[in-house]
Structure formats: structure tokens, C-alpha cells
Amino acid sequence: MTKKRVLVIGQLDGFANSVRPVQIRRFLQERGHEVRMADTAALSRASASARSLRGKLPALRPARMALYGTELLAALLTHRRPLGRRFLSYYLLLADHGLRRAILRRSLPLDDFDLVICETPNNSGVLTATGTRTLYDCPQPWADEMYFQGRLTERQHLKMRRREKELFERVDHLAFQWDTFVRYTVEQYGIDEGNVMRLDFGCTPSPHRARFADPPRVVYLGYLGMEFIDLPLLARLSRIHPRIDVYGGPPPPPELGLNYLGYASPDVLRNYQLGLITCSRDELMRNAVSAKHLTYLAYGLPTLAPAWRRHAERLGGTFLYTENDFASHVEAMRDERRWQQASDAAYAQARLFSWDRTLRPLQELLKDG
Known part of the structure; x- marks a missing residue:
């Protein structure tokens, strides 16, 4: 197989978001491909290190400072305030999405790769900013996730669904982390399956298995x-x-x-x-x-x-x-x-x-x- 250059855009937050992009990088590297990981967990910060002071401060660049401000407003107005959560989240989500697209488009050499893979919805806008072949590896339909969490009104939900459906249809390849979401999205969003590929979540079987105990913990x-x-x-x-x-x-x-x-x-x-x-x-x-x-x-x-x-x-x-x-x-x-x-x-x-x-x-x- 010809060696390919692959860019994986993920969010290494220490939880489930981190596991899949890291495994994708390992899997492709072991098969001879060149893989670059772009971690966006601290995209608005002066440093990627959460433990340092700079990791808590905004980066001194206009777009990144704007993203920091958007994140701060979201924390203040939508996390613990029910009215703000329901009526303001939509606008802050769109701002976050647009700023991330602009920052990643400017900071990453997107067209230097053979394939660009995006692992998170908030960064997915960057996939429409390149002529390189793209794969949106979507965890789950984002508009519905936000709606069922009480972060969108009915009208905002429909608008966000239309935007998301357009993205689903524009990328070269679309995958969901469970095959159950393929059927769900076809039924609920009315997407065409022409660019859909199966790419289920996985695991690493441990050599150290659990053992029986009574009473069970x-x-x-x-x-x-x-x-x-x-x-x-x-x-x-x-x-x-x-x-x-x-x-x-x-x-x-x-x-x-x-x-x-x-x-x-x-x-x-x-x-x-x-x-x-x-x-x-x-x-x-x-x-x-x-x-x-x-x-x-x-x-x-x-x-x-x-x-x-x-x-x-x-x-x-x-x-x-x-x-x-x-x-x-x-x-x-x-x-x-x-x-x-x-x-x-x-x-x-x-x-x-x-x-x-x-x-x-x-x-x-x-x-x-």
C-alpha cells in the first residue's frame, strides 16, 4: 500500500473523546502511514498544559481570544442558568463552531494531507475548508444531542439539524461511532447513505480480567x-x-x-x-x-x-x-x-x-x- 499522510483532528480530554483518535493514529501508523494529531482541547488557551498558568489564560491572537470569550460566556450563561441554556446556547455553539473552523483552517496545512479526519462535532466545520478528501467520524448526531440536553428551542433544533445534514452530505466520507446511529440519522435527518461507511467504536481486551467475588462490587x-x-x-x-x-x-x-x-x-x-x-x-x-x-x-x-x-x-x-x-x-x-x-x-x-x-x-x- 502507498504511504499516505493523514491528519486526525481530535479533542484529547482524558475521557472517551481521547480514546478513538489515539487508536486511529496507532492503527494507521502501524500500517506505514504518516499521521499527525491535532489536539483541540486547549485551542483557545495560551498553552496546552492545563496545569500551568498559561494553560488557563487565552492565547494572544484575535480569533483564539474570541473563542476563549465564547467559552467563558457559555460557562457563565448556559451551564447553570436554565433560560440561558435553552435560549442562548444555539448562538454560542454557532460562534464556537465558526471560530474553530477559522482557527484550524489558518493553523493547519489541510491541503498537504491525503485524508483529513475530524473526531468531534465542534471542530467539524473545518472539513468544508479544504479540497483534501475528508472523513467526518461523528460520535453522534450533534443537533439532537444538544436538543435533548435542553440547549435548543424547537426552532433552533430544526435550524441546527439542517446545518448538520448539509455537513453530513458535503464530506467525502461519513462514519458514526456505532452502526445504530447510521439508522437513526437516516430516519431522523433523512440523509442519503451514499457516503456512509461503517466504523464502530472498539476496545483493547485487557490481559488482566476481573475475577469473581461475593458480594459483587x-x-x-x-x-x-x-x-x-x-x-x-x-x-x-x-x-x-x-x-x-x-x-x-x-x-x-x-x-x-x-x-x-x-x-x-x-x-x-x-x-x-x-x-x-x-x-x-x-x-x-x-x-x-x-x-x-x-x-x-x-x-x-x-x-x-x-x-x-x-x-x-x-x-x-x-x-x-x-x-x-x-x-x-x-x-x-x-x-x-x-x-x-x-x-x-x-x-x-x-x-x-x-x-x-x-x-x-x-x-x-x-x-x-
Whole structure:
């Protein structure tokens, strides 16, 4: 295969957003391609280091200072103010999107690459600023994500959907991180599938699997700052079963009473017997699959997913729960034979979704270029 130059634009925030672009870079580099990573997590800052003083200050360039101001306004006006969140988010999201497009277009040699891959919606505008072949590797439909989080009015939602649909149809290649979102977007947005390719999320099966213990310990690991996580549900489940440890960030509100243990690497999962997923009941989340789900399976952890998540049962080692039967699912895992069968099914599923399997379509894409 001819060596290709690939640019991956991602946001390395230490959570699920970081995993996929890093794996894409590794996968392509191991196959002889030249890959450059553009990390936009600190695009508006004077330094990419969050721990330094400069990492908290705006960059001294007009567009980046404007982006910093937009981020600051979003934090002040939309994060904890319901009216601002619902009526102002749209304008701040558009400003953020436009500024990022302008900054990335000026700062990156887009036309020097054979393929430009964008991993996040807020940076996706840059894909319309180059004649290079483009792949939008969309985590999930953004307009609907913002709407179901209460950040758009009905009218703003329709406008943002139209903008997003136009982007979907302009890029050379479009992928979603779960095949369930392809069907969802075709049905809800009315997109043409002509440029759609399958590129599922993946995982790295761990050589250090979880082991049986009685009573079983339950773990929640992941980002805690979005409404679709449904932290109140996680709090209610914690009252039903007190052995739920919660890792991730940002720290949840103390009044929820969660057993929050801070940030941890996925390797902590080997110390537990059940992985837990919570999510809201909106139509987008009903069709989603959490990245943490595969992380749990990669450690051989049987996983508990909400009964309203339509496609979760397709993954081995997964059990669907409601609040009424949650305790009985945990109790059933006190049977060592039953737990081991579920653990083996979970690990077998993880091997089927290893990154080297799920990213194979990228290799074929570069062959065709």
C-alpha cells in the first residue's frame, strides 16, 4: 500500500473523546502511514498544559481570544442558568463552531494531507475548508444531542439539524461511532447513505480480567458532566445497592450522595464484578451504545444497561435492568458459575470489537485513495 499522510483532528480530554483518535493514529501508523494529531482541547488557551498558568489564560491572537470569550460566556450563561441554556446556547455553539473552523483552517496545512479526519462535532466545520478528501467520524448526531440536553428551542433544533445534514452530505466520507446511529440519522435527518461507511467504536481486551467475588462490587467509570448520563438515576441505584463505586469527572454534586472516588484509569475495573451504565430516556440515547460499555467488556465485566437502551442486549455479557429489578440482577451475580459465564461472554464480545477489527475500514479507505 502507498504511504499516505493523514491528519486526525481530535479533542484529547482524558475521557472517551481521547480514546478513538489515539487508536486511529496507532492503527494507521502501524500500517506505514504518516499521521499527525491535532489536539483541540486547549485551542483557545495560551498553552496546552492545563496545569500551568498559561494553560488557563487565552492565547494572544484575535480569533483564539474570541473563542476563549465564547467559552467563558457559555460557562457563565448556559451551564447553570436554565433560560440561558435553552435560549442562548444555539448562538454560542454557532460562534464556537465558526471560530474553530477559522482557527484550524489558518493553523493547519489541510491541503498537504491525503485524508483529513475530524473526531468531534465542534471542530467539524473545518472539513468544508479544504479540497483534501475528508472523513467526518461523528460520535453522534450533534443537533439532537444538544436538543435533548435542553440547549435548543424547537426552532433552533430544526435550524441546527439542517446545518448538520448539509455537513453530513458535503464530506467525502461519513462514519458514526456505532452502526445504530447510521439508522437513526437516516430516519431522523433523512440523509442519503451514499457516503456512509461503517466504523464502530472498539476496545483493547485487557490481559488482566476481573475475577469473581461475593458480594459483587459494582463500578461506574466515565464522564459525569452531561445530562444524558442521568446522575439522578445513578444516585437512586446507589441507594438500592450501596456497593457502587463511581469514578470519572467532573465531580458530581455532593447532594446526590454518590460514592465518588475521583478519576481513575480503566485498569481499576479488574477489581470489580459488574459494570454499570446509566442514561436518559430520550430517543437519541435509546439508540446509543456507551463507549464505557466496551471498556467494561474488555475486562470481562458483565455489564448492567438500562432496559430502554434498545441495542445493548446485542453485546455479550450484558443484562438489561430497571430500577425495580436492579437489585435482583446484582444478586444473581453472587452465583459464581453464572457470573463466570457472563464474564466469558463479555470478554469474547470485547475480542470481536478489538480496535484492529473495528478500524479495518480505514485501511480499505486509504487503499482506494
